[in-house]
Amino acid sequence: MRLRLPAWTATLTWKAALFITVMCCLLAAMLGALVHVAVTRQTVGNSRDKALTKLQDVTRLYEAGDRLPPGAGLDPPGLPDGLRELAAEGRRGTMVADLGGRPTMWAAGPVDGGRAIATEIDYTQGARTIDGLDRAIFGSSVLAIGATLLVGAFAVTRVTRRLHQTATVARRISAGDLDARVNDPRTKDPSRAQDEVAAVAGALDTMASSLQGKLESEQRFTADVAHELRTPLTGLHAAAELLPPGRPAELVRDRVQTMRVLTEDLLEISRLDARREQVDLDRHPLGPLAVRAVRALGTDTEVRVERDVCVETDRRRLERVLGNLVGNAHKHGRTPVVVTVDGPVLSVRDHGDGFPDYLVEHGPQRFRTEGGAHGHGLGLTIAAGQARVLGARLEFGNAADGGAVARLTLPYAPTEGAAG
Structure with missing residues (x-):
């Protein structure tokens, strides 16, 4: 052993x-x-x-x-x-x-x-x-x-504390907090001698600043492109409505609508990436909210309420997340599609081939395709971003007997006399 x-x-x-x-x-x-x-x-x-x-x-x-x-x-x-x-x-x-x-x-x-x-x-x-x-x-x-052990431990602890701080900042940057910096005082004063830990901290801060600048530049570019596309698309949509009835007109209108949806999705993603979204919290019974959201989609989706609770959430954002998950299940999976409410947990399951391995392991990626198959577009990326704004946890997996399962766990603090 x-x-x-x-x-x-x-x-x-x-x-x-x-x-x-x-x-x-x-x-x-x-x-x-x-x-x-x-x-x-x-x-x-x-x-x-x-x-x-x-x-x-x-x-x-x-x-x-x-x-x-x-x-x-x-x-x-x-x-x-x-x-x-x-x-x-x-x-x-x-x-x-x-x-x-x-x-x-x-x-x-x-x-x-x-x-x-x-x-x-x-x-x-x-x-x-x-x-x-x-x-x-x-x-x-x-x-x-x-005495030597105490002095040595004190000296080593000072170094390890700085290393722990650097590692914590690195994890925060990895989690998406691009404003995180070590700010080691040794890197701010050129007259002070820098040790190896200060060199690592300075390199990490420089890398984070460079990465933040590039990401912000890309976010601005995405937002600007999407915003500039809205005006010509609006005109194109109005022009398409004037076309005489027929199959060509239907195809044009369908493509224009697709481009409008994609443009709105790009704008939404740019707002989520900027992390400036504000939530409008209120208490809602989760079961009836899920039923209304699914019914508004007009799809053949079953809703099962096993245990209903009241959650404090942003209803519009939650409906957006649920709508994207259900829409993805119908588009990329197979019926029946079932939405289950079990306390503060919402799960959406289809009976198709399941999520690809990369999505289960790393989460949704924009326009990612696997083996030439149709990709998952922006719907799941938006769902993951809105879930993060809500403070919820969105997990993707596959059922043992087949089918994809998306599980959304909302923040929940039970109150006296609450349902469930």
């Missing part, structure tokens, strides 16, 4: 804190080991020199036949076996060993008869010095690691 770490362990702050902690521990361990070895070597060396000096003095006294001082003797009890063997081989040596519960520095050498003459020096103070040093190294290392 693969071990999965918590999501917070993937953050840059946690990784930086872990790296700083590991590096501080390694550095503290290395420095502590070097100091420990150096001090221990010096302390043991001083005690060894004292023990060997005392051993020389004791050896002279023994050779002169004088009485040996306290802490010296021939083969004294407690002498480490290693030193006995070393003296038996005719060599001198020192060793730290425990004697009566206290650390002792022993020095031993050979004398006549294969015996060992030895001296002892109390090593308690040296052992305490080394133990105290080890505790000081450990305590100072813990304090240094803690």
Whole structure:
């Protein structure tokens, strides 16, 4: 079974804190080991020199036949076996060993008869010095690691906070808020040195400004073209009405009407893209509203009200969304087309081939066609834009047994005594 770490362990702050902690521990361990070895070597060396000096003095006294001082003797009890063997081989040596519960520095050498003459020096103070040093190294290392970790975490958190802000702005721009900017103060003052985060923030702001300018230019172009087309189309429509009855006149009138509808749709899309639409909110029972909107279309559409509620919405915009969804179902799907009201959720289903994959995954795209088939035009794009103005969520999917399903979820706050 693969071990999965918590999501917070993937953050840059946690990784930086872990790296700083590991590096501080390694550095503290290395420095502590070097100091420990150096001090221990010096302390043991001083005690060894004292023990060997005392051993020389004791050896002279023994050779002169004088009485040996306290802490010296021939083969004294407690002498480490290693030193006995070393003296038996005719060599001198020192060793730290425990004697009566206290650390002792022993020095031993050979004398006549294969015996060992030895001296002892109390090593308690040296052992305490080394133990105290080890505790000081450990305590100072813990304090240094803690202080370094706090300072490092503070510094990294400042960087990650700026990165999070930049990422948030990028997501807002992706969602359509082209006015969003990071506005990092480092990018506003040329005299201040810029780090990598400021460079990314500045590049994002520049990209957003350029993108906003291009989109606004395209929106103005679309609106201007649609607006300029209205006048000649109005005249063309009036002229078409004067044509003598017949099939050619019907074709001309039909094409002129199609162009007028397309022009109005382009104007509506340009207003939606500008995000300047204002909603006229009022409370409406959703079931009767859906029935009236579908009946006004004059199509063979069934309306099922499973659970009716009162919603606060813009009736005209909601009827526009519902009309476009029903019209798309009849145009690109197959009957029966069913509109279902289930609380604040309106769904429109047909029994055709369903929505194409690109539309389900990415939403409606203007004039998009798939494999040479007839595209979905602007109806679903307008429906999605009006749903956004209403604060509703419009989702596109396909039923398991075939057919396209468009589901509109309206904002809904239940009130006491409300229907449903």
